[in-house]
Structures are given as structure tokens and as C-alpha cells.
Amino acid sequence: MAERGKILVVDDNRVNRLTLSRSLEAEGHQVALAEEGQQALDLLYQEPFEVVLLDILMPGLDGYQTLGRIKADPELCDIPVIVISALDELDSAVRCIEMGAEDYLSKPFNPVLLRARLGASLQRKKLRDLEKAFLQQEFALRQNEKLATLGRLSAGMAHELNNPAAAAQRGAAQMQIAFARLQETLVGLGHQGLSGPQWESLGDLDRQARAKVQQPLRLEPLETSDRTVELEDWLEDHQIENAWEVAPNLVNLGYRRGDLESLSAPFTQSQLPALMEWLNCTYVVYNLLEEIGTGSRHISEIVKALKTYSYLDQAPLQSVNLHEGLDSTLVMLHSRLKQGVTVHRQYDPNLPTIQAYGSELNQVWTNLIENAIDAMNGQGSITLRTRHDGQWVIVEVEDDGPGISAEVQSRVFDPFFTTKPPGKGIGMGLNISHNTVVQKHQGRLEVFSQPGQTRFEVRLPLHLVPAGTA
Numbered sequence: 001m002a003e004r005g006k007i008l009v010v011d012d013n014r015v016n017r018l019t020l021s022r023s024l025e026a027e028g029h030q031v032a033l034a035e036e037g038q039q040a041l042d043l044l045y046q047e048p049f050e051v052v053l054l055d056i057l058m059p060g061l062d063g064y065q066t067l068g069r070i071k072a073d074p075e076l077c078d079i080p081v082i083v084i085s086a087l088d089e090l091d092s093a094v095r096c097i098e099m100g101a102e103d104y105l106s107k108p109f110n111p112v113l114l115r116a117r118l119g120a121s122l123q124r125k126k127l128r129d130l131e132k133a134f135l136q137q138e139f140a141l142r143q144n145e146k147l148a149t150l151g152r153l154s155a156g157m158a159h160e161l162n163n164p165a166a167a168a169q170r171g172a173a174q175m176q177i178a179f180a181r182l183q184e185t186l187v188g189l190g191h192q193g194l195s196g197p198q199w200e201s202l203g204d205l206d207r208q209a210r211a212k213v214q215q216p217l218r219l220e221p222l223e224t225s226d227r228t229v230e231l232e233d234w235l236e237d238h239q240i241e242n243a244w245e246v247a248p249n250l251v252n253l254g255y256r257r258g259d260l261e262s263l264s265a266p267f268t269q270s271q272l273p274a275l276m277e278w279l280n281c282t283y284v285v286y287n288l289l290e291e292i293g294t295g296s297r298h299i300s301e302i303v304k305a306l307k308t309y310s311y312l313d314q315a316p317l318q319s320v321n322l323h324e325g326l327d328s329t330l331v332m333l334h335s336r337l338k339q340g341v342t343v344h345r346q347y348d349p350n351l352p353t354i355q356a357y358g359s360e361l362n363q364v365w366t367n368l369i370e371n372a373i374d375a376m377n378g379q380g381s382i383t384l385r386t387r388h389d390g391q392w393v394i395v396e397v398e399d400d401g402p403g404i405s406a407e408v409q410s411r412v413f414d415p416f417f418t419t420k421p422p423g424k425g426i427g428m429g430l431n432i433s434h435n436t437v438v439q440k441h442q443g444r445l446e447v448f449s450q451p452g453q454t455r456f457e458v459r460l461p462l463h464l465v466p467a468g469t470a
């Protein structure tokens, strides 16, 4: 069936306009008329048209200028323009086609030609509209999937951030008490009237404590308990009241019985309780500072990973370090991985950076790794491998789960194909990943699977030529 549409006829010649409009209406089209270019543009901005029939020589805005404006405006440029020209204006018609006109019609009009060319243009317009609608739909779907992934990941991240944040907060609260106690012990030592060399000894002990806390001893539990008993005995022998509390901290400072003998040598027996209390508090303060530092560092690492993962402050197409992207994805998925998945990273140390859409690739790694975790039911191992092959870089995500049957393999990239129960997966992860890799990055995404081993291979070009500039 012939396409029907809404057509704008632009011609300064009244007879031409009416002839055209009559024959178009006879074919079932809707027609609007304009006498010159500006009037035509005004109409085009007011309502949608499927085709414009445009005369070249007109007063005011002529055909070239009108065509130029239509093609320069993203809102109008998809509307096909058919140029109307007299036979001796053929050169002008060719020039219009070079400027983006779809076709030309020569006067006097031949009804058969008019019908054929109009039909073809209408069909092209319809296809273009469909393509646009499809792209918009795909974009919306991608955004939805991205939001869903972010929602899922941020729940995990909140959990991940909670532990170090709580540790740092707890540490800071305990620090207030410990620091006040340390100040008191210092005042106590001051009252003992320490000599210059004794203060110097304290300075040495302080430096040793600080160093020890940064490189803690890793003792077997039995060894720890033996050493604690040993020091507790020594402390009790020297009339230290809270020996049970001080001994474990002195063990952590690396001291043995002999060390206590020598470090206490410059002090008198009556100074000893204040000295031990001071040493104990010094350890507690440095240890808390270390805990607060570790917690805050962990928080910064997570925030940094979040930033890399989402490429928050960068342009969409950028120079991408794939290892950073993979690592930040692992941080994002940590709460799912730590339940029983071992991750092996076999990264090519010489892998070059590539031009790519960083956050979209991270979405691909997320989909592949989440699928592997799901397939293995949270227990098994995942290998992330990267390599470099001529003009390609390759990223592999391999798991030792049950594998994918040949029948399922042929459908995994289909939209909405899933073998997961409702609420667990919608079957879009691999479809979107495929589009991201193949369409957006001109790469390849393939699956190789057998029982006990599934490998998804992503191939990306080193130099991506952005769409529209190829």
C-alpha cells in the first residue's frame, strides 16, 4: 500500500502550488502550502511534516537557503526535502541534492514520477522515525538497567562503607578517653620529678611504641598467651596493680621479660607504676590512631573506586585504563564476592590504555562478574584476564561454575532471555553488554563454555573511531 503523509509544498508560483496540492490530495495526502522559505520554516516549526516539496527560485528566502536551514537544524533535518526544478535548472537540483535534498522533481510534473518519488521519500522518513524511536527506547532501557545496577551496587556499598566508618567513629570516641588518661599519666610522671635522662628514656620508648604500632607483631595465639602470662608475672612482682590490663598491650609492643628489666632500669621502684601506666596509655593512643587511620583510608579507597567506577567527573569518551575499571568494579561487588568467591587477576602488565566509554565498560564488567557469581551460587573462583593482540585488547571473565548448555548459549545475548527466577534477573545484562561492546565500541563479545568452565571474552579496539566520524 502506498504511504500517505503530511506534505508541505513551497512554491512562489500560485498555479504550481495549486496543481501540486490538487494531485497530492487526490492521492490521499494532507497538504499545506507556503509561498516562500520563511513561511515554510514557520510552518515546519509549528507542526510535523513527512515531506517538503521545495521550489528553488523564490523571492525572500530561496530554495537553497531554506534547504540549508532545514538541514542545519537537528529538529528538522530528518524531514526529506524534494526539490522542484524546471528542466533547465537541473544543475541547481544537483547542487540541492549535494546539500542534503532527498530527490528532485522536474516541472511540468509527471504524476507517475511524483507518486514514485514521494512514496520513496515517505518510506524513508518512516524508517528514520522508527530507527529514532528504537534508539530512544534502547537508550531508555540502558538507563534503566544502569540505574538498577547502581541501586543494587549502592546497597552493597553502603554496607561496605558502614564497617570502616563505624570503626573510625568508635576509635575517635575511645581516643578521647585514652588521650585524657595519657595526659593524666604524664602529669603523674611530672610529679615524680623525673631527671633529664629519664625524660629522654621516655622519648625513646615513645618512638619505639609508634613504630611498633605501625608494624604489629603477628603471633600465634599460644605464643601470645605465653608472653602475656610472662609479663603479667613480672608486673605483679613489681607491684603494678592492673597487670592484667597492661600486659597484653606490652606484648603487642613486642616486649619480653628482659626488655621490661632493661627499660625500667633508669627508673626507681616508686616511679615504676606511673611508667607502666604511661607506656600502656601510649600504646592505646597510637593503636587507636592507627585504627582510625585504617578506617578512613578504607573509606577513601571505596570512594575512589566509586568515582572510577562511575567516571563521575570525566567526559564519556576518554582514555581508559581497563585494569582500574576492573578493580573498581571488584570493589563495588566486594560484598557479593566476599561470601565465597576467590578472584584471580591475571593482568597483562603492558596493557595499553584505550579510547572508550569508561562507565559503560564498567557496566559490562559488572554484568559479567555478577552472572559468574550467580552461576556459581556465590561459591567458586573467577579469573579476570587481560591481554593485548595487535589492534585489540582483550578482557576475559572466566568462572568455574556449571557452564552453559549449547541451547542456552545460543540465546544468552537475546533481550529478556533469562534462566533466573522472577525478581532475580530480567535477562538484559548480556544483551546490553553486547550492544555496548559491539555497537558502541566496535568490539566483539563471545562466550566459550563447557561444564566447569565459562569464559566471556570481550575484544575492544585500541583506537575507537567515535560513531558519526567513521
Ligand SMILES: Nc1ncnc2c1ncn2[C@@H]1O[C@H](COP(=O)(O)OP(=O)(O)OP(=O)(O)O)[C@@H](O)[C@H]1O
Residues within 6 Å of the ligand: 367, 371, 372, 375, 399, 401, 402, 403, 404, 408, 412, 413, 417, 418, 419, 420, 424, 425, 426, 427, 428, 429, 430, 431, 454
Ligand atoms: N557465567 C555464566 N554461567 C552460566 N550461565 C550464565 C553465565 N552468564 C550468563 N548466563 C546465562 O545467561 C542468561 C542471561 O544472562 P543475562 O545477564 O543477560 O541476564 P540475567 O543475568 O538472567 O538477568 P540480568 O542480567 O538482566 O539481571 C542467564 O540467565 C544465565 O542463564
Ligand SMILES: [Mg+2]
Residues within 6 Å of the ligand: 367, 370, 371, 425, 428, 429, 430
Ligand atoms: Mg546478568
